[in-house]
Amino acid sequence: xxxxxxxxxxxxxxxxxxxxxxxxxxxxxxxxxxxxxxxxxxxxxxxxxxxxxxxxxxxxxxxxxxxxxxxxxxxxxxxxxxxxxxxxxxxxxxxxxxxxxxxxxxxxxxxxxxxxxxxxxxxxxxxxxxxxxxxxxxxxxxxxxxxxxxxxxxxxxxxxxxxxxxxxxxxxxxxxxxxxxxxxxxxxxxxxxxxxxxxxxxxxxxxxxxxxxxxxxxxxxxxxxxxxxxxxxxxxxxxxxxxxxxxxxxxxxxxxxxxxxxxxxxxxxxxxxxxxxxxxxxxxxxxxxxxxxxxxxxxxxxxxxxxxxxxxxxxxxxxxxxxxxxxxxxxxxxxxxxxxxxxxxxxxxxxxxxxxxxxxxxxxxxxxxxxxxxxxxxxxxxxxxxxxxxxxxxxxxxxxxxxxxxxxxxxxxxxxxxxxxxxxxxxxxxxxxxxxxxxxxxxxxxxxxxxxxxxxxxxxxxxxxxxxxxxxxxxxxxxxxxxxxxxx
Amino acid sequence: xxxxxxxxxxxxxxxxxxxxxxxxxxxxxxxxxxxxxxxxxxxxxxxxxxxxxxxxxxxxxxxxxxxxxxxxxxxxxxxxxxxxxxxxxxxxxxxxxxxxxxxxxxxxxxxxxxxxxxxxxxxxxxxxxx
Numbered sequence: 001x002x003x004x005x006x007x008x009x010x011x012x013x014x015x016x017x018x019x020x021x022x023x024x025x026x027x028x029x030x031x032x033x034x035x036x037x038x039x040x041x042x043x044x045x046x047x048x049x050x051x052x053x054x055x056x057x058x059x060x061x062x063x064x065x066x067x068x069x070x071x072x073x074x075x076x077x078x079x080x081x082x083x084x085x086x087x088x089x090x091x092x093x094x095x096x097x098x099x100x101x102x103x104x105x106x107x108x109x110x111x112x113x114x115x116x117x118x119x120x121x122x123x124x125x126x127x128x129x130x131x132x133x134x135x136x137x138x139x140x141x142x143x144x145x146x147x148x149x150x151x152x153x154x155x156x157x158x159x160x161x162x163x164x165x166x167x168x169x170x171x172x173x174x175x176x177x178x179x180x181x182x183x184x185x186x187x188x189x190x191x192x193x194x195x196x197x198x199x200x201x202x203x204x205x206x207x208x209x210x211x212x213x214x215x216x217x218x219x220x221x222x223x224x225x226x227x228x229x230x231x232x233x234x235x236x237x238x239x240x241x242x243x244x245x246x247x248x249x250x251x252x253x254x255x256x257x258x259x260x261x262x263x264x265x266x267x268x269x270x271x272x273x274x275x276x277x278x279x280x281x282x283x284x285x286x287x288x289x290x291x292x293x294x295x296x297x298x299x300x301x302x303x304x305x306x307x308x309x310x311x312x313x314x315x316x317x318x319x320x321x322x323x324x325x326x327x328x329x330x331x332x333x334x335x336x337x338x339x340x341x342x343x344x345x346x347x348x349x350x351x352x353x354x355x356x357x358x359x360x361x362x363x364x365x366x367x368x369x370x371x372x373x374x375x376x377x378x379x380x381x382x383x384x385x386x387x388x389x390x391x392x393x394x395x396x397x398x399x400x401x402x403x404x405x406x407x408x409x410x411x412x413x414x415x416x417x418x419x420x421x422x423x424x425x426x427x428x429x430x431x432x433x434x435x436x437x438x439x440x441x442x443x444x445x446x447x448x449x450x451x452x453x454x455x456x457x458x459x460x461x462x463x464x465x466x467x468x469x470x471x472x473x474x475x476x477x478x479x480x481x482x483x484x485x486x487x488x
Numbered sequence: 489x490x491x492x493x494x495x496x497x498x499x500x501x502x503x504x505x506x507x508x509x510x511x512x513x514x515x516x517x518x519x520x521x522x523x524x525x526x527x528x529x530x531x532x533x534x535x536x537x538x539x540x541x542x543x544x545x546x547x548x549x550x551x552x553x554x555x556x557x558x559x560x561x562x563x564x565x566x567x568x569x570x571x572x573x574x575x576x577x578x579x580x581x582x583x584x585x586x587x588x589x590x591x592x593x594x595x596x597x598x599x600x601x602x603x604x605x606x607x608x609x610x611x612x613x614x615x616x617x618x
Binding site for chain 2: 267270271274275278279281282283285286289314
């Protein structure tokens with residue numbers, strides 16, 4: 001009978017063996033023999049401790065110590081280190097007792113659970129890693145100053161960061177999983193509608209500037225990116241990242257207000273300065289018209305001086321107004337062919353050059369810069385006409401405009417052989433009404449170079465006086481390079 | 489006798505406008521106001537042939553004065569010219585929007601003033617004397 005049973009067990013895939021109470025093997029099937037790396041016959045009669053690692057002995061003793069007639073069976077997962085890697089076997093050991101409860105021996109069934117155990121270890125490791133990622137993600141989310149929400153298409157907030165929750169006057173736990181309608185009532189509809197338009201189009205909206213009223217009630221401004229995505233089979237999701245730009249908006253409003261005030265001031269100043277000027281000019285003119293015959297001859301010369309002074313003052317006011325009104329809003333920056341601008345300047349100044357016998361050399365390279373055609377023409381007209389105006393009487397005017405690239409800039413140099421500027425006044429040439437004093441007898445408004453600097457600054461560029469002296473001056477203008485626009 | 493109403497806070501400009509128009513016809517009668525505060529009462533008593541109003545005045549500005557005039561149904565056809573001390577594109581647009589008949593910038597010279605007076609006379613006062 002036992003032989004029949006053993007022959008059935010012999011080929012069973014589980015490890016089956018029996019031992020006497022001293023732990024000597026009395027039976028082992030093929031799987032058990034393979035486990036102990038021996039043949040069945042060689043295994044039978046040997047002691048368990050001879051077939052196991054020494055470090056396992058205490059464990060085995062401890063497991064067997066738990067077996068008693070009342071609880072004759074124990075289960076134990078054993079790890080065996082093999083050259084190919086660990087092997088895990090789940091042993092169930094049953095104590096075999098006589099009718100008088102005297103231990104006769106042991107029967108053991110072992111099942112190789114290596115694949116399952118390794119899989120469990122792998123899952124546990126991945127779960128731990130996921131938990132770490134989750135903690136890391138939460139920490140990143142809660143550290144960034146932006147407000148971040150994940151929502152579904154039903155307006156439910158699936159996840160948000162602390163900044164977003166704080167902006168709603170709540171904690172992350174209070175908001176996560178809630179529907180926005182439950183939190184904000186009908187006011188949530190606007191947000192939902194905006195989200196739905198993103199879901200429907202499937203396209204992200206970036207840089208959306210919108211008012212935002214948090215729990216505190218104070219209206220803020222946020223700039224939001226709304227990015228749609230799908231989360232597996234859970235349906236469409238939207239990621240909303242908002243940055244508080246309230247301070248920026250306030251600064252922008254302040255800047256606009258300052259610009260408006262400056263513009264108003266310029267208009268007012270211009271109007272208030274024009275009125276007395278008109279009065280002086282017209283009164284002098286009327287006096288000459290009505291009392292002309294009665295006035296001494298030299299008075300006519302005085303009237304001419306008054307008229308010239310009034311005209312000069314009128315030009316100064318005009319220039320001042322132009323200077324004050326050159327604001328970023330008025331500048332339309334696009335690709336400008338600077339060669340065309342310089343040719344136009346040369347044509348306009350040709351008359352003055354001919355009068356003085358001067359020459360103007362333009363650069364050969366094709367130059368495209370980011371700028372405003374009219375304003376750049378004004379800058380180079382100023383530089384060229386200054387070069388003619390402040391010429392040296394000892395030599396013919398020579399003006400050379402050259403250009404070279406430097407990183408993202410075109411560097412345009414306007415070099416002349418004029419009077420030059422006293423180095424001690426060089427810093428003041430770009431100041432409003434800051435004309436080079438030694439040449440103040442030469443007519444000029446003192447606005448031209450200040451206006452040039454203002455225009456170039458509005459272009460994001462620079463203008464500098466890089467050389468000056470008895471041999472002339474060189475002004476350098478740096479402007480952003482632009483691509484040549486496609487023809488047609 | 490045709491009346492010309494001039495409203496301007498500048499004595500000098502009122503004098504010049506009057507002088508320039510009167511140069512063409514010294515029989516015209518001029519009423520000068522340095523502000524638009526009393527314009528409603530004045531116009532109700534004596535309707536002018538034309539009103540010339542400065543835009544920038546302290547207190548009530550020229551457009552407010554024009555609104556008061558245009559709010560009277562009897563004066564909706566009264567020619568009203570708006571005057572500015574310096575060229576402001578928005579002034580021209582505002583003048584049209586408020587229902588002005590014309591807009592001009594105060595001339596820089598006496599000769600230009602006389603030329604303007606002649607134009608105003610020819611367009612609004614010539615041959616209409618009653």
